[in-house]
Amino acid sequence: MSTTHKIGVLVAITICLTVLTCLSGVAQAIVLPGTVKSHQKISDTQGHFTGTLDNDDYFGRSVASIGDLNGDGVGDLAVGASEDDDGGGGRGAVWVLFMNTNGTVKSHQKISDTQGNFTGTLDNDDHFGYSVASIGDLNGDGVGDLAVGARYDDDGGTNRGAMWVLFMNKATEDFPWVLFYPAILKKR
Numbered sequence: 001m002s003t004t005h006k007i008g009v010l011v012a013i014t015i016c017l018t019v020l021t022c023l024s025g026v027a028q029a030i031v032l033p034g035t036v037k038s039h040q041k042i043s044d045t046q047g048h049f050t051g052t053l054d055n056d057d058y059f060g061r062s063v064a065s066i067g068d069l070n071g072d073g074v075g076d077l078a079v080g081a082s083e084d085d086d087g088g089g090g091r092g093a094v095w096v097l098f099m100n101t102n103g104t105v106k107s108h109q110k111i112s113d114t115q116g117n118f119t120g121t122l123d124n125d126d127h128f129g130y131s132v133a134s135i136g137d138l139n140g141d142g143v144g145d146l147a148v149g150a151r152y153d154d155d156g157g158t159n160r161g162a163m164w165v166l167f168m169n170k171a172t173e174d175f176p177w178v179l180f181y182p183a184i185l186k187k188r
Contacts, residue, residue, distance in 0.1 A: 040102065049097070050108070051108050061082045063080070064078045064134050066096070067134065072098070078132045079132070090125040091112065091123065091128060092129040094132055125152050126152055130152075131148070135165070144168060146166040148164045
């Protein structure tokens, strides 16, 4: 069957379904693959996100699925805020969002120059969090780890950039206090 013929058949089926829907008096939308079923926005004012965002933090600059970091059966997210000012102007941050199944935020942990037990050195305008990526369980401890870009890091010269590998902790029975802040980084 040629591509033109396939398209013609698809158009005919769509027209028939539309006519049948109209004739039946039922207002229904035709669901096509790849379309949006529903949505949930996460921002300073929506999605049950209670973290503090300032003007020009650029929360959402980068986003990565990081698996189920807190062990509740729901996938979690890492979200970059590359212009966050913790510790100095434009140093950047990453928010670990522990998610609910409805797309809202259950809890969060910020990783920045001043939070999340991150002991690396960030300078002004490094833009830590410009990019984030899940890199799987790099160190074999059963917990997924993160790669975080710092686009304007100045090691070796002006704005050469850097990438941080963050070895993540997971909440466990041995450390119940981590259940409140489950994404605290391992000290290296």
